[in-house]
Amino acid sequence: TQLLEQSPQFLSIQEGENLTVYCNSSSVFSSLQWYRQEPGEGPVLLVTVVTGGEVKKLKRLTFQFGDARKDSSLHITAAQPGDTGLYLCAGSGNQFYFGTGTSLTVIP
Amino acid sequence: DAGVIQSPRHEVTEMGQEVTLRCKPISGHNSLFWYRQTMMRGLELLIYFNNNVPIDDSGMPEDRFSAKMPNASFSTLKIQPSEPRDSAVYFCASRRVAGGITDTQYFGPGTRLTVL
Numbered sequence: 417t418q419l420l421e422q423s424p425q426f427l428s429i430q431e432g433e434n435l436t437v438y439c440n441s442s443s444v445f446s447s448l449q450w451y452r453q454e455p456g457e458g459p460v461l462l463v464t465v466v467t468g469g470e471v472k473k474l475k476r477l478t479f480q481f482g483d484a485r486k487d488s489s490l491h492i493t494a495a496q497p498g499d500t501g502l503y504l505c506a507g508s509g510n511q512f513y514f515g516t517g518t519s520l521t522v523i524p
Numbered sequence: 525d526a527g528v529i530q531s532p533r534h535e536v537t538e539m540g541q542e543v544t545l546r547c548k549p550i551s552g553h554n555s556l557f558w559y560r561q562t563m564m565r566g567l568e569l570l571i572y573f574n575n576n577v578p579i580d581d582s583g584m585p586e587d588r589f590s591a592k593m594p595n596a597s598f599s600t601l602k603i604q605p606s607e608p609r610d611s612a613v614y615f616c617a618s619r620r621v622a623g624g625i626t627d628t629q630y631f632g633p634g635t636r637l638t639v640l
Contacts, residue, residue, distance in 0.1 A: 504566075
């Protein structure tokens with residue numbers, strides 16, 4: 417049983433399109449992190465959100481933490497081929513749990 | 525900085541053999557994590573250490589798996605005997621926790637293990 421469910425699992429879009437990835441759980445987390453992983457490498461932290469309702473922006477990426485701190489979303493505007501990778505959310509509570517992952521492919 | 529160092533990067537072994545994976549955390553980091561990643565189960569936390577002491581090993585799948593951290597700069601994950609279902613990419617990560625503040629967790633490049 418996965419504590420953090422991500423959707424969609426796979427996403428293939430054209431360069432320039434917008435997309436949103438969701439991370440959902442029935443559990444409350446003290447913080448939530450988003451990572452990006454490229455083939456053959458370990459995950460790299462993009463952002464940490466701590467406060468319910470918090471919104472953080474990182475260039476074309478917008479991260480939102482749900483009011484109840486159970487879910488989060490990642491929105492990418494005008495996707496570029498360099499955004500291709502596996503996006504993972506991770507929740508921090510008594511332990512540290514990773515989501516199921518969303519594999520994004522941006523086609524030039 | 526060298527980052528988290530893992531060795532070997534690739535390991536192919538036969539069922540029943542002992543496998544030892546190694547990790548050198550970033551200097552100054554006092555927490556170390558071992559993860560396993562597969563297509564079916566995603567990224568799973570196996571065990572983590574704080575100040576060289578194992579804190580939570582509830583993710584270790586069974587007694588065939590063991591992890592040690594003899595000092596602040598080295599950790600091993602051992603599988604004995606190995607089985608085909610252990611095939612996965614194993615990641616080590618480290619971070620610094622001080623004064624109630626937790627820094628970012630940094631991942632190593634991983635060890636791709638194939639058990640035939």
